[in-house]
Amino acid sequence: MNAIEARGLTKRYRDKTAVNQLELTVGEKEFFALLGVNGAGKTTLIKMLCCLSAPTAGEASILGHDIRRESEQVKTLVGISPQESAVGGNLSVRENLEMLSGAYGMNRAESRARAQEMIDALHLEQVADKRAKTLSGGWKRRLSIAMALVGRPRVLFLDEPTLGLDVLARRELWVLIRSLRGQTAVILTTHYLEEAEALSDRIGVMKEGRLVAAGTAEELKRCVNAETFEDAFISLAGGIQ
Amino acid sequence: MKNMQKMAAFAKRTTLEIARDPLTLFFGAAFPVILLLLMSLIQANIPVDLFRMESLAPGVMVFGHAFITLFAALLIARDRSTSFLLRLFATPMRASDYLGGYLLPLLPLALLQGVLLYAVALLLGLPFSVHLLSALGVGLLCSLIFVAMGLLFGSILSDKQVGGICGALLTNLTAWLSGVWFDIKLLGGAFGAVARALPFYHAVEACREATAGHYAALPGHLAVVLAYAAVLMALAVWCFGRQMQEK
Numbered sequence: 001m002n003a004i005e006a007r008g009l010t011k012r013y014r015d016k017t018a019v020n021q022l023e024l025t026v027g028e029k030e031f032f033a034l035l036g037v038n039g040a041g042k043t044t045l046i047k048m049l050c051c052l053s054a055p056t057a058g059e060a061s062i063l064g065h066d067i068r069r070e071s072e073q074v075k076t077l078v079g080i081s082p083q084e085s086a087v088g089g090n091l092s093v094r095e096n097l098e099m100l101s102g103a104y105g106m107n108r109a110e111s112r113a114r115a116q117e118m119i120d121a122l123h124l125e126q127v128a129d130k131r132a133k134t135l136s137g138g139w140k141r142r143l144s145i146a147m148a149l150v151g152r153p154r155v156l157f158l159d160e161p162t163l164g165l166d167v168l169a170r171r172e173l174w175v176l177i178r179s180l181r182g183q184t185a186v187i188l189t190t191h192y193l194e195e196a197e198a199l200s201d202r203i204g205v206m207k208e209g210r211l212v213a214a215g216t217a218e219e220l221k222r223c224v225n226a227e228t229f230e231d232a233f234i235s236l237a238g239g240i241q
Numbered sequence: 242m243k244n245m246q247k248m249a250a251f252a253k254r255t256t257l258e259i260a261r262d263p264l265t266l267f268f269g270a271a272f273p274v275i276l277l278l279l280m281s282l283i284q285a286n287i288p289v290d291l292f293r294m295e296s297l298a299p300g301v302m303v304f305g306h307a308f309i310t311l312f313a314a315l316l317i318a319r320d321r322s323t324s325f326l327l328r329l330f331a332t333p334m335r336a337s338d339y340l341g342g343y344l345l346p347l348l349p350l351a352l353l354q355g356v357l358l359y360a361v362a363l364l365l366g367l368p369f370s371v372h373l374l375s376a377l378g379v380g381l382l383c384s385l386i387f388v389a390m391g392l393l394f395g396s397i398l399s400d401k402q403v404g405g406i407c408g409a410l411l412t413n414l415t416a417w418l419s420g421v422w423f424d425i426k427l428l429g430g431a432f433g434a435v436a437r438a439l440p441f442y443h444a445v446e447a448c449r450e451a452t453a454g455h456y457a458a459l460p461g462h463l464a465v466v467l468a469y470a471a472v473l474m475a476l477a478v479w480c481f482g483r484q485m486q487e488k
Contacts, residue, residue, distance in 0.1 A: 082324040102250020
């Protein structure tokens with residue numbers, strides 16, 4: 001069963017169509033990167049797939065569950081790490097993880113155990129009892145991803161997880177993100193082309209709300225006869241020849 | 242059972258966020274106590290009926306509750322602006338879990354505020370009576386207006402707007418139109434009519450009557466307070482629900 005299937009998915013606001021007749025299929029445990037310039041519709045698409053925003057038209061399902069009619073089931077299957085780190089600033093790393101575990105219905109003992117599991121798995125020991133607002137950008141993103149994983153999602157959305165991080169912090173996060181391969185389907189949005197190339201099985205390019213191309217980096221290059229992936233992206237997303 | 246766990250987990254988070262914010266300690270506890278001390282000093286030198294501890298303590302308690310609106314609205318507005326709520330909206334939590342998680346910790350906070358202020362008031366000469374307990378209960382009912390406004394403003398304003406509207410405007414409105422610092426009856430006219438049409442004056446009067454043990458006067462004031470609280474809460478729940486539907 002596919003992790004994501006979207007057919008004609010559309011989101012219109014009063015004066016703008018953010019996602020336009022989008023067609024997308026992502027396999028179970030596939031690592032899929034979404035590229036596009038600002039305003040291409042990546043975040044709106046993620047919001048719809050996480051049941052945070054209702055589509056205007058079209059349909060989509062997560063592991064066979066319709067995002068409109070079965071939002072409760074969908075929410076048990078997805079995890080999201082939003083663009084902003086979105087952590088409780090006055091709570092420690094451990095408290096943030098326990099709180100999120102509680103949000104998935106775990107009791108106190110289960111929440112504690114799950115938080116410790118995440119601290120171990122994502123190597124958060126040295127900051128486990130520090131308040132989130134005192135953490136560096138890299139640690140906050142690591143915590144954000146840990147919080148997205150607390151509910152054992154089968155489809156994980158990472159919305160620009162390395163935005164604003166320095167090279168070292170970004171590479172450390174890459175190692176973490178790579179370690180998720182094979183555990184869950186991952187949909188990663190990013191502005192960094194090398195990130196999409198390095199981490200994903202397939203890459204989709206969005207332009208003005210549509211998915212204009214999807215495939216491996218090599219396939220995308222061949223598709224537009226480009227020498228480099230950057231050229232291919234510019235050709236697909238920007239229209240510059 | 243699972244829904245209770247979700248609400249409890251979120252309520253714990255709300256409690257920790259508010260309790261660990263220095264703003265809470267200063268405006269929620271220290272500032273009202275300082276006001277009580279200052280006014281009792283003035284009262285000692287220039288006796289005014291309004292600043293007798295039996296009148297002052299209930300008034301400052303209601304005034305202190307106005308800061309609960311600020312704490313709640315700031316927290317919710319920040320949760321919206323930092324996408325914290327967006328993250329939570331993608332979990333299986335329901336609207337009731339959020340509302341309970343935000344609102345329930347605010348009521349013990351209001352009660353604690355009342356207990357602290359009455360404890361200080363006792364030290365400053367307020368005669369002890371069993372009526373003080375009912376005054377705390379009435380104060381808790383009055384805090385519902387401020388709790389509801391916190392949810393309402395947090396759902397519709399940005400965190401910067403919350404600072405202006407709840408931090409400056411609302412606290413001033415509560416101060417001017419409640420009769421804590423001067424007798425509304427002396428002003429009469431339009432000012433008095435506006436004050437009586439709003440819930441702040443009635444909240445202060447209800448707490449004063451309860452402190453004095455004049456229970457016959459309570460229903461009239463409490464009816465206004467609870468009617469406002471119900472309307473504000475319904476509006477707040479509706480606005481928060483809209484946030485959830487289209488985040």
